[in-house]
Amino acid sequence: MTRLFGSAADRTKAVATLALLSVLPLYVMQTGGTYRARLLELFLAFALLGMALNIVFAHTDQLFLFVGALTGISTYTTVYLVDATGVTVWALFPVGALVAGLVGVFVSYLAARLEMSIIVIAILTLSLQLAAEEFFEGARDVTGGTTGLRFPGLDLPPVEAALGFPSRIVNYYLLLLLLAGTFVLYSRMIRTRYGLAFDAIRQDRVAAESVGIDVMRYKMIAGFTAAVLIGLVGPLYATAQGRVTPTNFAFQSVDVTVLIVLVLGGMRTMLGPLVGAGLVIVINEQIGVFGDWETAAFGLLLIGLFLYFSDGVVPRLEALADRYDLTALPGRARDWFG
Amino acid sequence: MASTTLVEVFVDAIARGLLFALLGSGITLVFGLGNVLNIAIGAFALIALIATSEFLAVSPNVAVAAVGGVAVVAAVGVAVDRTLLSLVYRQEGEDRILLGIFVTLGLMLFFEGVMFVEYAEGFSVSHGVPALTVAGLRIRGSTVVIIAVASVLLALLFLFLQRTYLGKATRTVFQDETGATLCGIDARRIRTLIFVVSVVLAGVAGILQGFHTNLRPDAAFELTVFAIIVSIVGGVRNIQGTVGAGLLLGLVITYANFFIGAYIANIILFGVAVLALLVRPEEIA
Numbered sequence: 245m246t247r248l249f250g251s252a253a254d255r256t257k258a259v260a261t262l263a264l265l266s267v268l269p270l271y272v273m274q275t276g277g278t279y280r281a282r283l284l285e286l287f288l289a290f291a292l293l294g295m296a297l298n299i300v301f302a303h304t305d306q307l308f309l310f311v312g313a314l315t316g317i318s319t320y321t322t323v324y325l326v327d328a329t330g331v332t333v334w335a336l337f338p339v340g341a342l343v344a345g346l347v348g349v350f351v352s353y354l355a356a357r358l359e360m361s362i363i364v365i366a367i368l369t370l371s372l373q374l375a376a377e378e379f380f381e382g383a384r385d386v387t388g389g390t391t392g393l394r395f396p397g398l399d400l401p402p403v404e405a406a407l408g409f410p411s412r413i414v415n416y417y418l419l420l421l422l423l424a425g426t427f428v429l430y431s432r433m434i435r436t437r438y439g440l441a442f443d444a445i446r447q448d449r450v451a452a453e454s455v456g457i458d459v460m461r462y463k464m465i466a467g468f469t470a471a472v473l474i475g476l477v478g479p480l481y482a483t484a485q486g487r488v489t490p491t492n493f494a495f496q497s498v499d500v501t502v503l504i505v506l507v508l509g510g511m512r513t514m515l516g517p518l519v520g521a522g523l524v525i526v527i528n529e530q531i532g533v534f535g536d537w538e539t540a541a542f543g544l545l546l547i548g549l550f551l552y553f554s555d556g557v558v559p560r561l562e563a564l565a566d567r568y569d570l571t572a573l574p575g576r577a578r579d580w581f582g
Numbered sequence: 583m584a585s586t587t588l589v590e591v592f593v594d595a596i597a598r599g600l601l602f603a604l605l606g607s608g609i610t611l612v613f614g615l616g617n618v619l620n621i622a623i624g625a626f627a628l629i630a631l632i633a634t635s636e637f638l639a640v641s642p643n644v645a646v647a648a649v650g651g652v653a654v655v656a657a658v659g660v661a662v663d664r665t666l667l668s669l670v671y672r673q674e675g676e677d678r679i680l681l682g683i684f685v686t687l688g689l690m691l692f693f694e695g696v697m698f699v700e701y702a703e704g705f706s707v708s709h710g711v712p713a714l715t716v717a718g719l720r721i722r723g724s725t726v727v728i729i730a731v732a733s734v735l736l737a738l739l740f741l742f743l744q745r746t747y748l749g750k751a752t753r754t755v756f757q758d759e760t761g762a763t764l765c766g767i768d769a770r771r772i773r774t775l776i777f778v779v780s781v782v783l784a785g786v787a788g789i790l791q792g793f794h795t796n797l798r799p800d801a802a803f804e805l806t807v808f809a810i811i812v813s814i815v816g817g818v819r820n821i822q823g824t825v826g827a828g829l830l831l832g833l834v835i836t837y838a839n840f841f842i843g844a845y846i847a848n849i850i851l852f853g854v855a856v857l858a859l860l861v862r863p864e865e866i867a
Contacts, residue, residue, distance in 0.1 A: 307680075360863045363619070363679045367814060368859045374807060375852035382845025496803070500687070507684075540695030546688030550681060551669050 248428055250435025254514060258427040261515060265420055269413050281412035285484035287525045288419035292477045293498070294505040294517025295426050299433070300348075300470035302511035303442040304463050306355060307366040308348070309495070311474055311502050313376035316493030318344040318475035319482045320380065320387055323395050333398055333479070341475030348471020349464050356460040373495050380490035390490060397483030415483050422476060423518075430514055433469070442466065500546075508549055510556025519557050586718055591840050592833075597725045597794075599832020600732035603825040604787040605805060606812030607739065608780035614756050614819040616773045618670060618682035622662075623784045624805030625693035628705075630655040630785025631792040632697070635705045644709055652785050659781035662689065663774045671770065690802065697799035704798035707789060724793035735786055736825060739779075743821065752776055756819065784809070811855040817862070
């Protein structure tokens with residue numbers, strides 16, 4: 245347990261956050277029905293997607309603009325395999341995630357091999373995203389076209405029966421389990437040589453190479469980790485949405501949201517994407533007051549956010565906490581009174 | 583299959599290619615000059631179209647209304663350049679590229695949202711040019727207008743860049759911004775001018791497309807995607823290349839549409855973009 249996380253501070257933060265999140269459904273179940281439960285599921289799904297983008301974009305400068313396509317690839321692969329083989333979804337969804345991971349690592353490989361800059365990776369993955377969207381909509385015999393496919397989700401009837409939880413809450417706890425695993429993975433990754441290598445590569449690629457860091461390998465590791473994580477979230481996210489349709493994996497519905505989640509919450513932090521996802525869900529609900537003007541208001545928010553708030557909530561809060569650090573108070577008082 | 587049909591498809595493909603060329607040039611000019619990838623370009627195309635059809639309610643003359651529409655989009659372009667883009671240009675290098683993408687993406691959502699509220703039903707403009715029949719070929723009136731207007735506009739663009747002082751100054755900034763500054767060229771003012779030129783090109787493309795079909799607000803994103811792909815395939819900083827790529831992709835997508843079907847045609851289009859990126863990724867950044 246002691247070495248599960250990369251640092252004691254990470255452990256405290258993660259355990260407190262997970263404890264809080266694990267009692268959240270009790271409150272929601274008392275006050276609201278399915279609608280609120282769905283918001284909870286989406287909250288965790290986008291937090292996880294944000295954490296994946298954090299690893300690959302914020303830490304290794306590979307701007308993956310095909311998060312939607314990757315979630316779609318893993319989900320359609322899973323649903324297709326379940327239909328074709330009749331094997332339980334529990335055995336097959338890791339296969340879907342692995343397929344997404346392979347796509348991710350292949351893109352990372354090409355990008356590193358051809359020494360693509362961040363903008364080229366962005367446009368490359370955006371093209372792949374749009375091609376995937378066309379495929380999801382067009383290949384009707386595989387994907388069911390715009391009407392989509394029915395997907396019972398990763399359900400656990402015995403658990404639902406034993407604990408009396410609605411299936412949405414079960415899905416929430418599955419997402420929470422994945423979040424706990426991702427906290428551990430992220431904390432370990434960033435506090436070990438991987439994190440050091442990521443920092444070195446991001447700050448000066450040539451210098452990093454010259455001290456013997458295998459740049460290509462680390463970028464591929466980041467790409468693979470992020471894509472597998474996105475792939476694991478895919479079917480859970482689709483379960484939350486209810487039906488497997490192309491619009492659920494579209495650039496406008498996934499990638500734009502995930503980018504906002506990451507930037508608003510704070511890049512290169514463990515809790516940033518979670519905080520960002522929470523804020524985006526709340527803002528989205530509040531923005532409903534604009535009625536039809538919702539999209540327009542969201543666009544303005546996005547502009548303001550990127551122009552004036554690109555360092556994110558969590559880093560700002562941490563800076564604030566440092567400034568008013570109580571343990572440093574005696575020293576500061578001494579300075580003050582000379 | 584009748585060979586006349588194939589020729590008719592070819593003429594359609596040229597019209598489409600010229601529209602692609604207009605849109606792609608809009609991306610190339612602004613990116614080449616200031617490293618801002620204008621994701622909102624499709625929205626500018628629709629703004630011009632919407633303004634044109636609003637003017638048509640006042641003046642029945644299409645040409646007058648279209649000029650009005652272009653003037654509106656130019657004014658919006660100036661406003662965006664002076665406010666949002668000024669903030670973006672304060673950044674340098676890769677930071678600016680990223681901020682440019684994000685800010686214009688937000689702008690795109692904003693415009694799209696406004697258009698969905700006010701003009702959700704979509705727009706088309708009737709041009710009143712009858713269909714032509716040449717040597718047994720039947721060509722739609724809108725195709726004739728598109729080919730005529732777009733070629734003249736592209737010719738004017740090249741004349742401007744090659745022959746005028748401002749055009750030469752623009753190309754200087756393209757090649758070497760520091761050098762241009764040392765020659766006394768104000769890069770920021772050139773950027774404003776070129777941004778307005780780019781949204782005017784996109785606006786004309788939007789109006790011309792509106793002669794052809796009814797465009798709804800969600801077409802804005804699609805137009806942006808076409809514009810970016812054309813610009814990439816042409817080599818993002820190369821205006822001749824962009825025009826060539828526009829014509830080429832117009833042919834590819836129109837024939838693929840005709841022979842294979844719409845969704846595979848679009849996948850081929852994105853495939854070409856991916857290939858272009860893989861073959862020469864260094865041209866872009």
